[in-house]
Amino acid sequence: MSLRLPPLPALRLFEAAGRLRSFKLAAAELGLTPSAVSHGIAGLEETLGAKLFVRGPRGLSLTAAGGDYLAYIGEALSLIAVGTQRLPSRRGERAIAVSCAPTFAARWLLPRLHRFTARWPKVGITVDTSRRHVGFPVDGFDFAIRMSRTPSRGLSWVKLLREEFVPVCSPAYRAKIVGSRGTVDLARAALIHVTTASEGWQNWLEARGLEDIDCKGGLRFDTVDLALGAAVAGLGVAIGRRPWVDRELASGELIELADKGVAAETAYWLVSASEAEGRPELRGFKRWLIAEAGKPG
Template sequence: MPLRLPPLPALRFFEAAGRHQSFKLAAAELNVTPSAVSHGIVGLEQALGVELFVREPRGISLTATGADYLSYVSEAFSLIAIGTQRLPNHRADRPIALSCAPTFASRWLLPRLASFRARWPKVNVSVDTSHRQVGFPVDGFDFAIRLSRSPVAGTAWTRLFGERFVPVCSPAYLHCLRDEHGNLEVNRATLIHVNAASEDWQAWLDASGADGFDLSGGLRVDTIQLAFEAAAMGLGIALGRRPLVDGELASGTLVEACSPTIDSAGAYWLVSAESTESAQRRPELLDFKRWLVSEAGQFDPLAEVNADDPRATHASA
């Protein structure tokens, strides 16, 4: 007797919603409406006779049963994705798919991709900067670049480089902060905050020991890119993140407003699936990884030298 499976579209809704802990984000990923995801999961719960999510005014969360079931469903979709990749006629020349934050992509990655293309002109790269979690290999990505304090178990993590924080502003704004004797009065400055940043002004103040700054006011923006642009326009002092802000510092568009420069607790990591089978079938993946780690090594002596050494890249946490 053939196995009776739940409706596959409903399972896809469940897997995405469980991974994101959100019907809305799952709908955006799957290009359907949140209502379609919600109704699909309700139908799945009725078919299974169990409750998969707890629905609350502030959002959803998996029940214990739902969390257990998600592990099986996610593994099943991963097996399908891996099996598809192993098909004889599956395209081996597809682009290298990379997920990363938009500021990192525009300020660090894209300016360097020309050197990669010069060495491997027939290898195409697809860069996705949408703010969403990536599941390997279900979502079809080969790599992701993430800012994190430490690796996460279940995937392979290779350190690229750490961030360094330094307050920056426009030269004109810095001039306005000087009194009639030429003394710098940084405490009068408007601080530009990044709402989405895991580390911001409080981290710099704690590490530097500086005082007299008012963190309650200032200008607040959604992205690091906007913070840098606001600082360049003379709207205040932003917390520069090196090497992402190095271009403006080199050109003089932004200058260091005050010292010291401190190390961030986080670093940029190259993330991929733990399996090395894809790299064996697609050697360009290993070429890309080696190239990226080599580029990163110019900014961080702690970056992994042996990008193809599995002992150095697999997370143990």
Template structure:
């Protein structure tokens, strides 16, 4: 059986360019020239008959086809690396330390870690969920996941996924509100506010052209997780954030109200300090994490 496979080097260069959104930085990672990366990607696009990137004055962006292709290529490269290690008896193993906010860790990352453990049981993961801002190099931490509107100048930033805002509440509360449409729901149930993201409701209502109404009323809590818990107990309407609210919706503890979904200005970014994150264990985890994030983002409501 003859397989229609592109050159492995071209797939590696595409994956690096998609991860870094830069031919230059991909070339630095791979130890080749930017021209080599560009030519390899162009050759891959010709072979596939697809445009994988958009190139404009703002830089490099994945096309829809490129975004769909990336997680599959990343998974295939990781599987090949694992198969090679197993065939040769070479098990580099090691450990990866990552700092991440507790809500993102518990709601998104930890539920997926079993998949990484099944693929690389030889790599130990250490999670730091403290809320303190840390210096990755000084603290000896390989990777960080940060919520930010844009990358900063410190470290190497890879965008994982954006956030989408949608009002949510307990199913019982939704039933009691009846067939009331948005924005009339605002007049029938209190809003739940997170003091650390106090501008969220203002931004959401402005984006949807909804009058402020009873914006100031309702319980105030100090974390998104606590807002979800309060909403699940029927205390009001919380502003849910995809992907953090997804498992609450899947389990039926919360339900999305018939209200507009609004992209948030913030996104989740994978940050590393450079050399430490190029160790084999950290690189394997980073490739896997980016692939998981791309797959999760493509499955969000409105992306199908």
């Protein structure tokens, strides 16, 4: 006897919305509108005769039935994804898919990637920097590189590196904020912030015990590249994040304004599902990435 299944597209909507706890984020991940996701979920609830979500003023949450159902649907979709990946016709054509932040990709991964492709010349690499949440293995990714203070349960987490903060500016701008005693006076500087970063000026100032500097003003940008570009242009002092700022420091475009950095509380982690160990090229990529992160500089 054949099983009666709910509409599979609706289950995909439910899995994404349940995992992300948001119709909006699920819509962005799936390339749909929030309205389409909401209507799809409503149709699924009607088909099942059960309420899956509580739509409240503080956001979306799963009902008890929805939470229980999500565990089954997530596992079922994962099995479908794994089974598809293991088809003989797909093993030779599938690239390694990596999700990571744009700064990590541009300033760390890409300058090193030639060393991996030299070892595995026939393996393709797909890098996605859309910042969306990744579900393993449902979304087709093999690895994600994420920032977090601690690892989460259910996946494989390996710490790659931790940022180090140090104020930086152009040599010309430094001359503008040197006090009468020849030392840098940050109180006179325009501070440059990265709005999408969870840590920044406030963390550095507190770690150095500097309470008399107001970090509320200044210039604000949504990427590290723009913030460093503003510092190179002489617009102010930015928090340089090693290793991302090493290129500008080596070229002399930027100089450090402190003799000691402050370690970030969050770290970059390599995240993968247990199935990532099943293919030799994935094992090779994982070992290579961990080895690169352990190299100085």
